[in-house]
Amino acid sequence: MTETPTTVETCAPAEAHAIGLDVATTVANTLKALADPLRLRMLSAIATDPRGESCVCDLAELADVSQPTISHHLKVLKDTGLLSSQRRGTWVYYRLVPTRQAAVTALLDGFASTVAADPAEDRPESPREVDSHVIDRLAEELADEYDTLSRDLVVTMVRESYAGLLRSAKIARHLVPLTERFARQRLTDLTRDRGTGVPQVLFVCVQNAGRSQLAAALVNQMADGKVVARSAGSRPAPDVHPHVRSLLTQIEGEDAATERFPKPLTDDAVRAADVVITMGCGDVCPIIPGVRYEDWAVGDPALASAEGVEAIRDDIAARVRTLLDSLTTH
Template structure:
């Protein structure tokens, strides 16, 4: 019996793959991060307000000896991620400037994404919901255009559709998608028409996923400023939902209703343009530079990855910074 073999040859394109030398370098760096304690130390150094950590600071992360801590730090330093400086009897470590982007991407984007749970059922539900959503978005755009008669109808329609498109890339598709789109579109239209010379000061908090730090900071401003400062938040790559740890904190700060309505939002140029102050939290290079807008960068930990004690410490750190920011804005 003769078997006919397929004659169409596979022609894979391998020229776009990472180079051998680069792959070896990256693999070595990833190997150095395969230990959970090293990842925690890297996170502690990256988010320390001083921009560096002493060996004695990092010893509190685990019940291990100081020589063990020093060993792990030397492994990270050998890959080029850390720089060190001896001052007296102690050695201080900081993130190497050339590696800061890689460390930020690891801690702020990859790590939270790696801890998410996804299922085939969620994907099927999402696909089914998408098939019925377009007509509802069109109706929402018509309703808002009828209501906001002072704005160009085509502009309102475009903002509604752009808002839906921005949210649907990452948000969970539930029965709440249309209300979320309406809230986001209204916020964008308010940003688009805001006069920064009039009204109360407005602050925009931006992190990568808008699921943790930026949400928490905005909630604290809204609580502590008592309406004298408006706070909003956004993410350069929004997550599907606010992290449970942060939602619990928002419940304590603003109440259950506000916590339930919080959702990750994509960053827009209009939001930056409307703000008096933009505070970045690990994603400073993604924000457009708008003349007249003040920019700050806060190095704070990610509550999505922290222990309960760490979450409390991060909240206290952000609250202290928020109080200072509010005082500055109201004084100015």
């Protein structure tokens, strides 16, 4: 009887299969830097931003922490080689380093998705489900319409407008028309020669859901076309406050009031304005030479009763009259 030879398994040296020490050290340091929930969320926000980059002011919305804390976390991520940064005007923008993009995508889409127990059927409609081709087509259409501006500039501005509204939008189906309206206003701002024509006033508060919306509506009602007012927010809310929306309906009518929506503050809006009035949002506006700045200490309708909101409206109306006198007289 012939015996079958027994196969003897031999141990292979671990060194032959393991990554090198230098690479392991680099990866370990990177993972150590990412071992913080806020940093992971920052990285995710930057990686998924339709613009391909995120402003430090946008990232501050991820947590209720101070600006220096946000900057510290971004510096840690940058020191690992995952991010690069560029200062433009008053803000710093962060983007993924191209050579690390695939690794970050694998981490976020591969690993994170396996531990997120969030069934698709239980999720509310997400603005990110809007077909990106629709936004691209809108950008091309506006580039054809605003042919006096650089095509690349128009396309970039449309995508930035979409990204800005995306952060606060509640449902996807409204996002495209809002993007078109917001982008059109920004493109108009670019072509406006400040100091000529009808004076333009920009009201800025934090959420653009209350007092700034109310002030803009009162100016447009009382000025009779001699002054134009707009509003924006440093951290826009998903919608206008219900108490304020009822007042807007009284001022503008149902159709006009429903057209109002919170908009993010942009440098373009500030540059196009003759007067910028802040309302409880601090020093968030970039300082543009030639622009007149005021700060109105006005109550927040979101914290007031229905009667309190009406008192705030009366306070704003009195200030608006004084403002209009100064603008129309001169």
